[in-house]
Amino acid sequence: MADPKGFLNHGREVAQTRPVGERVKDWNEVYVPGSLLPIISKQASRCMDCGIPFCHNGCPLGNLIPEWNDYAYREDWSAASERLHATNNFPEFTGRLCPAPCEAACVLGINQPAVTIKNVEVSIIDKAWDANDVKPQAPERLSGKTVAVIGSGPAGLAAAQQLTRAGHTVAVYERADRIGGLLRYGIPEFKMEKRHINRRIEQMRAEGTKFRTGVEIGRDIDAAKLRRRYDAVVIAAGSTTARDLPVPGRELKGIYQAMEYLPLANKVQEGDYVTTPVSAEGKHVVVIGGGDTGADCVGTAHRQGAASVTQLEIMPKPGEDRAPHQPWPTFPMLYKVTSAHEEGGERVYAVNTTHFEGDEDGNVQFLHLVEVEFIEGKLTPKPGTERKIPAQLVTLAMGFTGTDRENGLVDQFALELDERGNVARDGEFQTNVPGVFVAGDAGRGQSLIVWAIAEGRSAARGVDRFLTGASDLPAPIRPTDRALTV
Numbered sequence: 001m002a003d004p005k006g007f008l009n010h011g012r013e014v015a016q017t018r019p020v021g022e023r024v025k026d027w028n029e030v031y032v033p034g035s036l037l038p039i040i041s042k043q044a045s046r047c048m049d050c051g052i053p054f055c056h057n058g059c060p061l062g063n064l065i066p067e068w069n070d071y072a073y074r075e076d077w078s079a080a081s082e083r084l085h086a087t088n089n090f091p092e093f094t095g096r097l098c099p100a101p102c103e104a105a106c107v108l109g110i111n112q113p114a115v116t117i118k119n120v121e122v123s124i125i126d127k128a129w130d131a132n133d134v135k136p137q138a139p140e141r142l143s144g145k146t147v148a149v150i151g152s153g154p155a156g157l158a159a160a161q162q163l164t165r166a167g168h169t170v171a172v173y174e175r176a177d178r179i180g181g182l183l184r185y186g187i188p189e190f191k192m193e194k195r196h197i198n199r200r201i202e203q204m205r206a207e208g209t210k211f212r213t214g215v216e217i218g219r220d221i222d223a224a225k226l227r228r229r230y231d232a233v234v235i236a237a238g239s240t241t242a243r244d245l246p247v248p249g250r251e252l253k254g255i256y257q258a259m260e261y262l263p264l265a266n267k268v269q270e271g272d273y274v275t276t277p278v279s280a281e282g283k284h285v286v287v288i289g290g291g292d293t294g295a296d297c298v299g300t301a302h303r304q305g306a307a308s309v310t311q312l313e314i315m316p317k318p319g320e321d322r323a324p325h326q327p328w329p330t331f332p333m334l335y336k337v338t339s340a341h342e343e344g345g346e347r348v349y350a351v352n353t354t355h356f357e358g359d360e361d362g363n364v365q366f367l368h369l370v371e372v373e374f375i376e377g378k379l380t381p382k383p384g385t386e387r388k389i390p391a392q393l394v395t396l397a398m399g400f401t402g403t404d405r406e407n408g409l410v411d412q413f414a415l416e417l418d419e420r421g422n423v424a425r426d427g428e429f430q431t432n433v434p435g436v437f438v439a440g441d442a443g444r445g446q447s448l449i450v451w452a453i454a455e456g457r458s459a460a461r462g463v464d465r466f467l468t469g470a471s472d473l474p475a476p477i478r479p480t481d482r483a484l485t486v
Contacts, residue, residue, distance in 0.1 A: 003073060004049065006044075006046045007046040007047075007048045007112065009045075010042045010046055012043070012114070012115075013039050013042075014116055015119050015122075016031065016036075017030045017032065017339055018032055020343050023190065023339075024303055024343050025303075027188070027190055028190065028193065029189075029191070030191075036119055036122070036123045037123060037127075040072060040119065040123040043119060044070070044073040045069075046115045047066055047069035047108075048107065050108070053066050054329040055115075055117060057105055058102040058105025058331070058484055059101060059102040059450055060450055060476060060477050060481065061087045061094075063084070063087045063088055064083050064084075065102060065117055067083045068080045068083040068084050068121075068124060069117075069120055072123065077124060077127045077128060077131065078131070078133055080127075080128075081125065081134070084124050084128075087474070087476065089157070089456075090200060090453060091125040092196045093183060093196065093197075094121065096196070097183075097187060098449050098450050099292070099448065101484065102117045103117050104328075104331045105328070105329035106329075107329075109329075110328050134203065136204075137165050138206070138208055139164065139166065141167055142168075142169065143167040143168050143467065144169075145468070146168065146169045146231050146232075147160075147168050147171075147230055147232045147233070147234065147463060147467075148173060148226055148230040148232075148233045148234070149172045149173065149236060150173050150217045150233065150236060150237050151172075151173075151181055151235070151236035151237040151442070152174040152179040152181050153181025153236060153440060153452060154181070154440070154452040155440025155441070155455050156172060156456065157179075157204070157456065158439075158453045158456025158460070159234045159439050159456035160172050160204065160209050160234075161204055161209065162456070162457055162461075162464075163463060163464065164207050164208050165207060166464050168463075168464070168467065169208070169210075171211070171212055171230075172209060172211050173215050174213045174214075175215065175219075175220075177213055179197070179211050180197045184266065185259075185267070186293070186296070187266075187296065188262065188300050189269045190299055190303070191296065194270070216407055217407075218407035219407050223409050223412035224413065227433070227436060231467055232436070232463050232467055234459055234460075235403075235415075235438040235442050236439045236456060236459075237403050237404065237409065237440075237442045238403065238441045238442055239400040239401070239402055239442060240400060240404050241400055241401050241402050241403065241404055242257045242259060242398075243398040243399050244396065245288065245353060245398065247353055247355050247356065248355040248356070249356025249357060249358060252356050252358040252362055253362050254391075254393050254394060256393075256395055256396070257396050258293045258294070258296070258297050258396060258397040260278070261278055261300070262293075262297065262300060264277055264278050276304070278393070280301035280306040280393050281305040282305060282306075282307055283306055283393045284389075284391055284392050285301040285306045285309045285310070285395070286311075286312060286391040286393070287309065287310070287312065287397055288394065288396050288398060289397030291397065291399070292338070293397040293399075294311055294397035295340045296340065296397075297395045298345050301345075301393070302340065302343045308346075309344065309346070310346045310391075311345060312348050312353065312367075312369065313349050314350070314351065314372065315349065315350065316350045317347075317350070318333045318335045319334065319335060320334060320335050321334070329484060330484050331484060350372055351372065352369060352372045352379070353368070354368045354369060354370055354386070355368050356368070363392070364391055364392065364394055365390070365392060366390060366391055367388060368387070369387060369388070370385050370386045400441070401421065402422060403422065413433055414433060415438075420445055422442065425443050425479050427479060429462040429479055430462055430466065435466060437459050437463050437466075438459070439456045439458070440455050443479065444479075447483075448483075451477075454476045454477045455477065457473070458474075458476060458478070458479075461473040461475040
């Protein structure tokens with residue numbers, strides 16, 4: 001353990017963010033570079049000898065949190081990095097993007113602010129990169145087996161890296177022009193600079209993983225032909241079918257899915273565009289959806305110079321403290337203020353969009369909404385609460401309903417789906433088609449980055465056993481495992 005009295009001697013301190021007026025003028029990460037290192041040793045010392053570390057259960061990766069907290073406290077960064085990588089292929093991703101269910105399950109969090117596990121994690125991995133401690137881990141010998149991975153998000157990359165290190169020849173197919181999936185084009189630069197992805201890709205290339213961009217399985221290559229070409233296939237195509245809003249006026253210009261809007265802003269940062277084809281500059285922006293993707297749209301609109309930003313959520317406003325029915329160590333639904341919300345805008349809860357209103361040229365101008373309440377378990381409009389708000393750019397960030405069915409991948413493989421429309425799989429993450437496995441949101445449904453990486457690691461073990469008859473690769477979760485929630 002770390003300092004036995006650390007949690008008594010030190011309060012919780014988190015990463016320092018740059019001033020709002022400064023950071024909305026650029027696309028760099030919002031945190032002050034280097035601000036964590038002076039405080040992180042003390043923060044790691046707050047990890048107590050709790051006997052049963054529930055943080056292990058809160059994180060599906062099974063991260064060895066007390067161990068690398070102890071090393072961070074002692075400033076043994078090399079050992080901390082080794083323990084961190086023992087369970088997580090990409091801690092620089094999770095340390096920036098994960099909502100930290102481990103902290104919700106922290107034993108200290110029963111009656112004090114939890115340990116800043118996420119901040120300790122990102123400090124360790126950033127220090128490791130700076131010290132050149134992150135090396136390629138090429139296999140000692142090749143198995144002679146080949147694996148195709150469809151999709152290069154966190155699940156696909158994790159599966160590919162594990163299988164490559166096991167000695168198999170792995171090719172990752174990505175339909176976009178760059179590797180990274182939603183990490184590349186769904187996550188704004190101010191949340192995670194893409195240099196973090198780029199250096200991991202270079203590490204994986206050095207280990208032997210091959211990458212094929214601009215290739216969509218189902219359209220560019222027939223899925224059945226791909227199966228015949230490789231000894232095994234891992235489908236990690238994500239849950240990319242966005243939930244739509246079928247109300248009058250949806251056809252008006254200026255209404256976009258979040259994943260139509262966000263990638264264009266990222267492509268500007270990649271140098272593909274000088275200015276984005278869909279900009280919030282000078283416009284009244286409405287974001288429908290109160291989750292993390294909605295917050296990404298809010299922060300992007302701020303940086304593009306929106307005249308105003310309003311975020312709508314159909315559910316009631318969450319509380320700032322745990323509700324009685326969401327006890328420790330479950331992951332509670334709390335009112336969360338992200339860095340994007342700190343930058344301005346209005347958040348409106350318990351409202352539903354009824355229709356859009358446009359001008360004579362077919363451009364959206366107003367959004368009509370009504371307040372709603374729960375009556376006998378159903379969301380019901382409240383009479384007399386109808387109103388309209390300016391809306392010249394609308395983004396829909398209401399989640400996803402399943403993996404893509406239009407590109408032919410599911411039908412060409414003849415895959416069976418479960419009752420929620422996800423690709424069905426057995427206990428080894430294998431689909432109904434022998435040798436075809438599924439990992440991440442394509443099989444689980446929309447979930448968190450830590451679950452995606454955990455699924456990729458677990459599916460890799462199933463593939464390795466299928467190819468060789470046995471496997472030493474870790475499998476942190478089963479396909480049926482779910483988050484610690486109520």
